[in-house]
Amino acid sequence: MxxxxxxxxxxxxxxxxxxxxxxxxxxxxxxxxxxxxxxGSKADAEPLPHSWQNEVEEFEDSSPDDLMGKSVLDEGVALVSAEDFSFVDKDEQLGLLADVQEEVKSICSILEKEDGGKEYFLSLFALVKSKYPAVASSPALSAINAFIREHVPFFLSDDELDSLWV
The missing domain is CATH 1.20.890 (cAMP-dependent Protein Kinase, Chain A)
Known part of the structure; x- marks a missing residue:
């Protein structure tokens, strides 16, 4: 076929x-x-004006929130600034660990300049202990002890580190 x-x-x-x-x-x-x-008739719609032409309207007074209004948060949700949000006590979080570390650094620099030993370190560290008594019960105590062990120019045992804060 x-x-x-x-x-x-x-x-x-x-x-x-x-x-x-x-x-x-x-x-x-x-x-x-x-x-x-x-x-043979042309379309009724005229082409839109371009931004370089004078007929374009500028919307200077309007903001994006004017079209639909401001958004509303879900029930139970609140906006919190970064300063107000934390998981630990604000004093502990912001200054305690960093301040003690700076004090230990300054003590270590003094020890280097004056060729001080362990006894000199213990006498200088007594000032730090009196200045920051909250460190003894702080959860950051192990981090501070590790920092001290790293920066002192001599060996400190675990018992000596624990006795620093007593």
């Missing part, structure tokens, strides 16, 4: 069916544009 069709017949049939297909799609979905094109 297919042997009776020639290539020119096939191409003619494919062209007719394609033309019919585009005509149906054009009439269904682009009816206004097709009738406007056939009647």
């Amino acid at each position: 297919l042997k009776s069709f020639s290539w020119p017949d096939f191409l003619l049939a494919a062209s007719v069916f394609s033309l019919f297909w585009f005509l149906v799609i054009g009439l269904l979905f682009y009816r206004k544009e097709v009738f406007g094109l056939l009647s």
Whole structure:
């Protein structure tokens, strides 16, 4: 049956069916544009002005919140500033560990300048202990003891580190 069709017949049939297909799609979905094109009238809509033209309106007074209003937080949610948010006591978090570490650094620099030993360190450290009595019960005590062990120029045993704060 297919042997009776020639290539020119096939191409003619494919062209007719394609033309019919585009005509149906054009009439269904682009009816206004097709009738406007056939009647020769131009589209009613003018192109939008560009930013370099003078007709563009500037919206200087409006802010993004004016369109829909301000957002509302969910129930039970509150905005908190970074200064008001913490998991530990504010004094402990902000200053205790850093202040004691600075004091230990200054003691170690004094020891280097004056070639001081363990006894000299213990006498200088008594001032730090009296200045920061809260360190003895602080959860940061182990971190401070590790810092002291790293920075002093001599060996301190665990018993000596524990006796520093007693």
